Amino acid sequence: MRKHFWIALGLTALLAGSAAAQDVQGALRAASTALGMNDMKSIQYTGTGWQGMVGQNFTPGDDWPRTGLKTYTRTIDFDSMSSKEEYVRSQGTYALRGGGLGFPFLNDQKVTSMVRGKLAWNLNAQGQPVPDLSSAEIRQMEIYLTPWGFLKGAMAPGANPMMVKRTEYDERVTVVSYLALGKYRINGTINAKNLIQRVQTWFPNPVVGDMYIEIVYTNYKPVGGIQFPRFHQHYDYDNGPPSGNVSGGDHAFGLESVSEVKLNVADAVLTVPANVQGAMIAPVRVTTTKLGDGLWLMAGGSHNSLTVEFADHVVVIEAPLDEERSLAVIAEVNKLVPNKPIKYIVNTHHHWDHLGGLRTYVHEGATVITHEGNRPYYEEVLHAGLWLLKPDRYSMFPPEEWSEGYVFETVAEKFVLADDTRRFELYKIEGLPHVGGMLIAYFPKEKIVVQADMFNPGAPVNPNTRALYQNLKRLKLDVTTLVPIHGAPAPMSALETAMAGAK
Ligand SMILES: [Zn+2]
Ligand SMILES: [Zn+2]
Structure with missing residues (x-):
């Protein structure tokens, strides 16, 4: 009796299963027709x-x-x-x-x-x-x-x-x-x-x-x-x-x-x-150039970062692309400046190619410095939910502080990072078509401005280039070198020449 019951149940399940499979195939054939x-x-x-x-x-x-x-x-x-x-x-x-x-x-x-x-x-x-x-x-x-x-x-x-x-x-x-x-x-x-x-x-x-x-x-x-x-x-x-x-x-x-x-x-x-047949995905490469005492450009890919050394910590500017890029840059930062934690990660703007590596730095223990308009979105981006398809460190080992809002410092117009050893300033760019909350970094001693997506030497002057130029004048910054997030540093004179040529 008991044995028959199991046989009968098994048969019913089998029939139901194949009927469902036939239903799916029937639905697919009907759609194809x-x-x-x-x-x-x-x-x-x-x-x-x-x-x-x-x-x-x-x-x-x-x-x-x-x-x-x-x-x-x-x-x-x-x-x-x-x-x-x-x-x-x-x-x-x-x-x-x-x-x-x-x-x-x-x-x-x-x-x-x-x-x-x-x-x-x-x-x-x-x-x-x-x-x-x-x-x-x-x-x-x-x-x-x-x-x-x-x-x-x-x-x-x-x-x-x-x-x-x-x-x-x-x-x-x-x-x-x-x-x-x-x-x-x-x-x-x-x-x-x-x-x-x-x-x-x-x-x-x-x-x-x-x-x-x-x-x-x-x-x-x-x-x-x-x-x-x-x-x-x-x-x-x-x-x-x-x-x-x-x-x-x-x-x-x-x-x-x-x-x-x-x-x-x-x-x-x-x-x-x-x-294409013989191509391989290029390994992530980080090349380091010294821009000044305790100041380095981290290049080697499509997007740069900068490392800034302070007395007891390090600040990194920009976390582009993805976790792989961030891990490679962080490894280089730790070699350049051993035994000092990365306390802040500065983000120029919220575009995904400039944002994809941010979670890695927060996982590392850094506080995000970004324009105040980005905060609600970054709270979403830094949500410690499950990433099932390609888990990152942040999703696998979420830091608890994110949920309490301790991972942000926001910038309205101006923000200063300074200790006894060095100082740099962040400014918001006004009137920029590219993005609403763009920040530049200004290093007064080195006369360097770090900028993203606004000026590309050799490329035609566009409305974003004009906005950068006008903001540098408005802020009365004394600049000799423009360090881009994409490409190689250029003298300020390159921007002056480009602007003169575009008039
Ligand atoms: Zn952008
Ligand atoms: Zn960009």
């Missing part, structure tokens, strides 16, 4: 839209700043996981506020980025391939985020998708979920018309951790023999009204209109260039 993609091996689509510069908003509460995509063409081959994205971005009528190096775009900019499986590369201005291996995973995920890539991934052998029902936009829908690349959960919503209306995933990011990414698909229309939607993409959340935006960046990409769709195009399977 409704989209018209049953014979699709590759797709190429051309249209126009916009792009949000992720992590580069004017203030933390603003949306990502936008540029127009005058022409946008994407070619995807699903079996080889190849994708080629080509576009011309132009500032157009979009606001000039916000950032990114080279933003706002004074001239149209052509971008070509590619991936095939684990290899990614871009074309430079001369049309030559440049390896970009660290972008391979996100570009593969961007294939899975398309309606077609999502379905192909869900129907691939071993995908093992599961399914739930819920209500979305007042309609009962089916959500199918599986792991892409063996680690990233990806969910796709199939609506009552069997069309994919949302695909969502989470991807590791050095500032916000497990970053939410979704594309919402609406306005499906028949184009080129298939149903083609409008794309509306979010990177991260807008935590918005009614509480006031602490973190407003979310809109990342929109494909508003499509002019042409082709299926099964020639050359969709990309050939990986030889210099």
Whole structure:
């Protein structure tokens, strides 16, 4: 009797399991048919839209700043996981506020980025391939985020998708979920018309951790023999009204209109260039240059930091990129100045490429000095939550003080760091389009100003360069050398000459 009971139960569970699996496969097949993609091996689509510069908003509460995509063409081959994205971005009528190096775009900019499986590369201005291996995973995920890539991934052998029902936009829908690349959960919503209306995933990011990414698909229309939607993409959340935006960046990409769709195009399977085949991700490198007594430039990558020695502690200016960069810089700081703790980490502004290494310094025991407008957002960034996809030290071993607000000193207009041995000052830059709360550091003895994203010798003078120049005059700072966060130090005369030439 007992034995039969177990057999019967086992059989029921098995039947229920396979029925559910059949339901998922049925839902996926119905969606594939409704989209018209049953014979699709590759797709190429051309249209126009916009792009949000992720992590580069004017203030933390603003949306990502936008540029127009005058022409946008994407070619995807699903079996080889190849994708080629080509576009011309132009500032157009979009606001000039916000950032990114080279933003706002004074001239149209052509971008070509590619991936095939684990290899990614871009074309430079001369049309030559440049390896970009660290972008391979996100570009593969961007294939899975398309309606077609999502379905192909869900129907691939071993995908093992599961399914739930819920209500979305007042309609009962089916959500199918599986792991892409063996680690990233990806969910796709199939609506009552069997069309994919949302695909969502989470991807590791050095500032916000497990970053939410979704594309919402609406306005499906028949184009080129298939149903083609409008794309509306979010990177991260807008935590918005009614509480006031602490973190407003979310809109990342929109494909508003499509002019042409082709299926099964020639050359969709990309050939990986030889210099990309053999490429390796370069190890993090820190090179140190002495700028004065107890003052060093920490370069060697795309972003610099500075080490400033005081009698019983050290101050570091800027924690860019990510934890790897911070750990490498901290190791060098400890070699330069043994046995003195890093007491403060100064942050020039909140853009993600200047912020991604901050958590490492707070974990190390440093207090953050930043513009007062950044504080609510940094309290979010320094939240000691779980980072499941790529844990950092801060998430694994969170310091307790963060929650009590002991990790901040904020700057309104001016802030002085001084002891008997040295002094430097922080000033807020006024009237800057790049970012709302930009700080510069001024070293009176060395006559050095440290600046981020405003002046790049050789590059054309833009509104940010003008703002830097006007602020140096307004503050009556006696400057001989400009030390940038990107690139090499330049004499103040280079800025004077650039400004004179631009008038
Ligand atoms: Zn910036
Ligand atoms: Zn920058």
